[in-house]
Amino acid sequence: MKIKKLEYYDNEYQWKLEPVDFWQNLNLFVGVSGVGKTRILSAINSLKKIANGASFNGVRWNTCFLSNDDCEYHWSGEFETKKSTTPIDSDSAEKEPVKIIRETLKCNQKTIVKRIQEEIIFHGQKTPKLSPYESIIELLKQEDSIIPVKEELDKIILADSGSGFDKTMLLPVSIVKKHENSSLLSLKESDLPILIKIAILYRIFPKEFEKIKKTFAIIFPNVADIKVESLKDEDIPIALSQLLKEATTVSIKEKGVQNWIKNISSGMFKTLMYISQLYLSPDNCVILIDEFENSLGVNCLDSVTDLILDNQESQFIVTSHHPYVINNISPAYWKIVTRQGSLVTVKNAKDFHISESRQKAFIDLINVLEDDEYLDD
Amino acid sequence: MNIYFLVEGKSTEKKIYPKWLEYLLPELIRVKYHDQVQKNNYYLISAKGYPAILYDALDNAIDKIKETNNYDYLEQLQKRVQDDSTHLETFQNFLSFCETLKKSMVTNSDAQEQR
Numbered sequence: 316m317k318i319k320k321l322e323y324y325d326n327e328y329q330w331k332l333e334p335v336d337f338w339q340n341l342n343l344f345v346g347v348s349g350v351g352k353t354r355i356l357s358a359i360n361s362l363k364k365i366a367n368g369a370s371f372n373g374v375r376w377n378t379c380f381l382s383n384d385d386c387e388y389h390w391s392g393e394f395e396t397k398k399s400t401t402p403i404d405s406d407s408a409e410k411e412p413v414k415i416i417r418e419t420l421k422c423n424q425k426t427i428v429k430r431i432q433e434e435i436i437f438h439g440q441k442t443p444k445l446s447p448y449e450s451i452i453e454l455l456k457q458e459d460s461i462i463p464v465k466e467e468l469d470k471i472i473l474a475d476s477g478s479g480f481d482k483t484m485l486l487p488v489s490i491v492k493k494h495e496n497s498s499l500l501s502l503k504e505s506d507l508p509i510l511i512k513i514a515i516l517y518r519i520f521p522k523e524f525e526k527i528k529k530t531f532a533i534i535f536p537n538v539a540d541i542k543v544e545s546l547k548d549e550d551i552p553i554a555l556s557q558l559l560k561e562a563t564t565v566s567i568k569e570k571g572v573q574n575w576i577k578n579i580s581s582g583m584f585k586t587l588m589y590i591s592q593l594y595l596s597p598d599n600c601v602i603l604i605d606e607f608e609n610s611l612g613v614n615c616l617d618s619v620t621d622l623i624l625d626n627q628e629s630q631f632i633v634t635s636h637h638p639y640v641i642n643n644i645s646p647a648y649w650k651i652v653t654r655q656g657s658l659v660t661v662k663n664a665k666d667f668h669i670s671e672s673r674q675k676a677f678i679d680l681i682n683v684l685e686d687d688e689y690l691d692d
Numbered sequence: 693m694n695i696y697f698l699v700e701g702k703s704t705e706k707k708i709y710p711k712w713l714e715y716l717l718p719e720l721i722r723v724k725y726h727d728q729v730q731k732n733n734y735y736l737i738s739a740k741g742y743p744a745i746l747y748d749a750l751d752n753a754i755d756k757i758k759e760t761n762n763y764d765y766l767e768q769l770q771k772r773v774q775d776d777s778t779h780l781e782t783f784q785n786f787l788s789f790c791e792t793l794k795k796s797m798v799t800n801s802d803a804q805e806q807r
Contacts, residue, residue, distance in 0.1 A: 686724055
């Protein structure tokens with residue numbers, strides 16, 4: 316999947332994203348803090364949620380994306396806006412669902428489904444009455460013309476920013492058994508936590524695991540080997556032995572050090588998880604990474620950036636405000652985010668006279684964003 | 693005459709310089725982007741402090757000045773000295789000081805070689 320365009324409006328919070336065009340490979344969203352970069356990622360992620368039946372109060376969306384077989388889909392819709400009835404201090408996290416008041420899905424300019432209020436016309440035929448709270452993609456997901464659309468939208472992946480990685484995880488034997496006879500593709504497409512995916516990769520696809528190890532060794536030249544194995548009995552306190560019987564953890568071996576290091580540093584661990592996430596995501600997906608620099612040390616950024624640029628099949632939508640990241644990624648990939656009140660606009664570097672080959676362009680960026688407020692063209 | 697100003701300060705210089713220039717050189721008009729200079733324009737950018745001014749802003753400035761190929765402050769200055777040297781006494785003095793310094797350096801190194 317490649318997202319070509321997105322326009323988004325949230326009536327409840329009066330937040331408006333002007334139409335954004337995306338690059339096919341890497342999109343680096345840059346801008347000052349608080350401008351709405353992360354909000355854009357969550358807007359993209361909510362497309363996947365809407366396609367899976369979620370409802371968002373007052374949201375209006377319009378997107379265009381390319382499927383793997385080059386079909387161009389246009390999908391737009393609007394939820395009604397209900398005044399929030401839940402008191403602010405209410406503990407109830409459950410929100411009342413809201414109705415979709417209009418929705419259209421087109422493939423190569425040909426309308427597949429159109430919904431106005433409660434009436435849904437699918438391939439020219441009116442459908443029986445269906446739930447007004449869920450999108451047509453969720454409602455008609457069994458239909459041949461909708462299956463590929465749902466598959467594509469499910470390829471939007473919000474990468475873990477690193478804080479949520481657990482160093483030890485239970486890997487039930489049943490999961491390993493299940494993947495023993497399946498392909499690498501099905502492992503990539505499964506929703507297992509990343510550490511479990513690596514543990515399975517380590518056991519069942521050692522050649523693929525070697526690729527991750529190689530990249531990791533480029534970043535940390537001292538590392539000679541990595542293993543992802545179950546904890547041994549002697550490492551577990553007796554009281555926890557039953558609980559941690561199937562626990563898996565990562566150990567590394569460093570050059571010149573005889574013993575395996577079981578308690579690897581969190582920086583190294585995050586980097587390993589990150590690289591693995593890039594290798595083990597489904598093919599042709601849209602990967603959203605918020606604050607690229609937060610999860611990685613400066614020594615890792617170049618290698619991971621190369622990994623992203625080499626992976627032409629997937630689309631990466633990344634946010635950053637770190638000078639190192641911004642200086643080291645060509646302005647050709649930039650998407651500059653600015654905000655006036657609640658109106659968010661995204662422009663290319665060229666619109667701010669920053670050429671693709673500009674050296675150390677972070678300085679241009681911060682000056683330009685500052686000048687934008689008081690200097691007119 | 694077009695000038696590219698690179699200032700170190702994070703905020704003050706960027707505010708004060710344009711105000712000074714309004715009085716000192718009212719004919720010099722500020723442009724928003726470096727590549728918009730035409731005739732009697734200036735562009736001003738802040739390096740946002742040290743060490744960015746050395747490690748980032750200089751590379752960035754050289755890149756942009758080369759690309760634009762329209763910043764001609766020094767050439768204009770030299771031309772003015774040639775055309776009318778009377779009102780640029782300080783600059784003349786500075787040039788002759790440089791010449792003297794250069795001569796004395798050459799003489800010293802000659803003397804060292806002879807020894």
